[in-house]
Amino acid sequence: MSGWIETMSNVQLLHPTTDIEPEYRAFIAEFIEQQEPEMFYRLPGDDFAEFVAQLHREARGEGLPDWAVPQNTLWAVRDARLVGVLKLRHRLTPALESRGGHIGYFVRPSARGRGIATRMLAMALDKARALGLTRVLLTCDIDNHASARVMVKNGGVRTTDSADPGTGLPLARYWIDLETR
Numbered sequence: 169m170s171g172w173i174e175t176m177s178n179v180q181l182l183h184p185t186t187d188i189e190p191e192y193r194a195f196i197a198e199f200i201e202q203q204e205p206e207m208f209y210r211l212p213g214d215d216f217a218e219f220v221a222q223l224h225r226e227a228r229g230e231g232l233p234d235w236a237v238p239q240n241t242l243w244a245v246r247d248a249r250l251v252g253v254l255k256l257r258h259r260l261t262p263a264l265e266s267r268g269g270h271i272g273y274f275v276r277p278s279a280r281g282r283g284i285a286t287r288m289l290a291m292a293l294d295k296a297r298a299l300g301l302t303r304v305l306l307t308c309d310i311d312n313h314a315s316a317r318v319m320v321k322n323g324g325v326r327t328t329d330s331a332d333p334g335t336g337l338p339l340a341r342y343w344i345d346l347e348t349r
């Protein structure tokens with residue numbers, strides 16, 4: 169167990185910066201190469217500085233469309249390698265209560281199965297608490313067992329399922345209580 173903690177202690181959850189550009193592009197290339205669903209990653213376009221600036225505007229809630237809420241994008245870096253991306257939304261809307269919740273995350277395919285998502289979520293919960301949230305909602309496809317496990321290992325308790333507004337397929341919803349955790 170102590171080995172796991174030592175291994176994972178070098179994962180950092182960072183705010184976006186432009187110096188990550190080569191790593192970010194390699195990260196995205198891996199998702200494309202592995203034919204992962206496009207919803208898992210976000211293309212930065214040619215102007216990486218503008219992409220990073222846009223992420224910071226979203227975190228501050230500037231220029232958002234009506235349906236959007238302020239959202240931090242956080243990058244998980246381990247040994248100078250970008251291994252995951254996490255989104256932390258500051259509040260829910262009815263749409264996010266059905267699908268998306270407060271927090272979403274993905275880990276690059278070659279880094280999966282090493283506890284990285286579990287550690288990312290644990291660190292994000294501290295950030296959510298710092299935002300003043302007392303509990304957070306997460307959702308996943310009901311057959312996404314790895315993601316569900318990450319939620320449960322971080323104190324997630326499954327509540328009523330919802331339906332994906334796009335596909336109609338059931339989504340599992342998990343609440344994590346930040347006051348008792």
Ligand SMILES: CC(C)(COP(=O)(O)OP(=O)(O)OC[C@H]1O[C@@H](n2cnc3c(N)ncnc32)[C@H](O)[C@@H]1OP(=O)(O)O)[C@@H](O)C(=O)NCCC(=O)NCCS
Pocket residue numbers: 208272273274275276279280281282283284285286287307308309312313314315317318
């Ligand atoms: C889901 C995802 C983030 C997990 O990342 P990860 O870094 O591999 O996760 P971790 O290593 O922290 O933990 C995965 C847990 O799920 C378990 N797991 C993995 N595949 C599983 C499966 N098919 N069935 C059951 N459990 C599974 C692992 O054993 C581990 O649990 P354990 O520590 O008790 O053994 C990653 O697979 C991913 O990015 N998937 C695509 C994007 C996605 O689905 N994001 C979530 C959207 S809600």
